[in-house]
Amino acid sequence: MKRLISLFFMLTLLLAVQACADLGDEEVDASEVATEEFVTDVAAEEAATEEAVSTEAPVEVIEGAVCIDVTGPIIESVNAVSESDGGSETVLEETPLVTYVVSGDEISDPALETVPSELEDQQLDEATQQQVWEYYAALIPAENRDTIVEYSVFTDGVDNTLAMVTQTKTDPAAWSLQVDIADTANYYSLTYTLVHEYGHLLTLGPDQVTPSEAVFNDPENVDVLNEEVAACPDYFPGEGCSNPDSYINAFYNQFWTEIYEENQEISYEQDPDLNQQMLTEFYDKYQDQFVTEYAATNPEEDITESWAFFVLGDKPTGDSIADQKVLFFYNYPELVELRSAILGNLCTAFPQ
């Protein structure tokens, strides 16, 4: 199942980026140690992670963004888009260009697809491909992205889909990060999208949602899907049955039980224009429940958009349901800690 964010816009941001908080050399060195020790062996990997944790100073819990000059414009740009009508452009077909193997912080073994000649420049633009990967790897701590085993670069032209994550074709517990190289110049929208995509890994990865082999092996079979959904006592995103104490199951039970059926009706609509129209009506009806219009797509996009606002935005002071969805993540100390780590990384890695 593809997990993505559609951008039918490009963001124009004129705000200057200024210097932001410096986390100091000590933390950077510690994370590099963990990265270098990243190996496929699970026991060794856990040991490396524990070592990184034990040698680091306790992570400071930061509730406000530490480099507001960067995070402010990112969130403002998303809000600006939500308030616009978001008229959809013609969507070109997604063309895969190249796929790399991911090992820890490194990408290697680029496998080139056969592409039309007009896409060859983008296909061979290894510098940009590498730069985007390095930015992602700099943002998300290595121990939090070990389900990513593949990095693919594609394009559908400017706008439309910026990035997505999907289960790999061979292993439902391993995931692929895919980025449209034509949309990577704007680091505000790139950052928002990479944080959003990470939210899918965080909430749908194999430690949260046990992948359904039956659905994975026969993804178009509705009967198989229905059987798996019926057998699942908790929330069932497309990938499998969520664990009872998973983030997405808690989020669903807290926020979605009353509106899920109505939302599902929309997903059955095959006509893309009609589907979009129904989704907009659904969002308009429940606007105070969602941080963006895109969040109204389904629980998976909702938790992920709320996650992105949790990471990149200030702690909400209101009590709307949309605010409660962002506050949801503050109930999990490990996510508050991860937020701090990502924000610190962002402030260092965001291009000046």
Ligand SMILES: [Zn+2]
């Ligand atoms: Zn998404």
